[in-house]
Amino acid sequence: MFSVKNEVIEAFLEASKNTFPHEFIGLLAGNEKNMAVEELVVVPAVFGETFSQIYLHMLPLSEPIIGTCHSHPSFSNRPSSQDVRTFQKTGTLHLIACRPFSTTSIRAFDQTGREVKIKTV
């Protein structure tokens, strides 16, 4: 099971609120071998655009990317088919937050779009 730092969850929810009604898109970085997400990487993409606008090779990264996180400006935190296609290309853990962007608004998925459990630390 992946562990996600509390401050990553907090930052993700805060960014999702601030970006509403647009989608927030971020990346999760950390130690994949230990299954530990330690950092939220804010992506230089235009908010409200899709993942296809992310240029990963342009990012100066200190830690490897483990997966993605993004918000839905709706009350559904289920991945769309386009989300799942992105998941398959970008790491192994993916978080989606929906309104009202509280800690219970987040669900985690693997790269096939199947829900997984995470623990916050």
Ligand SMILES: [Zn+2]
């Ligand atoms: Zn989505």
